[in-house]
Amino acid sequence: MHRVDGFTANELATTLGLPAAELYARVGSSMDEAHRLGAAGARSGTLILADEQTAGRGRGGKKWTSAPGEGLWMALVGRQESA
Numbered sequence: 784m785h786r787v788d789g790f791t792a793n794e795l796a797t798t799l800g801l802p803a804a805e806l807y808a809r810v811g812s813s814m815d816e817a818h819r820l821g822a823a824g825a826r827s828g829t830l831i832l833a834d835e836q837t838a839g840r841g842r843g844g845k846k847w848t849s850a851p852g853e854g855l856w857m858a859l860v861g862r863q864e865s866a
Contacts, residue, residue, distance in 0.1 A: 785806045791806075792805060795832075796830065799830065803828075804831075805830070812840060813836060814840065814858045816831045827860055829859065831857060834851050835850060
């Protein structure tokens with residue numbers, strides 16, 4: 784089970800007041816994970832947090848990577864939810 788600063792995914796989501804969190808040691812792209820989880824029905828506000836990205840993408844199609852220990856990389860599932 785991956786932890787961030789000692790927190791499990793459930794502990795982090797509860798502490799931050801989010802519906803859920805997914806923690807990864809390594810992903811291609813945190814945004815790709817957000818899209819995948821959103822398509823699978825994850826609730827809006829679900830946090831995706833990774834220690835390393837191997838296929839990050841930025842504005843204007845810029846590509847980048849982030850090595851482990853250089854930061855935390857995140858995305859949120861976001862969509863308008865019906866009332």
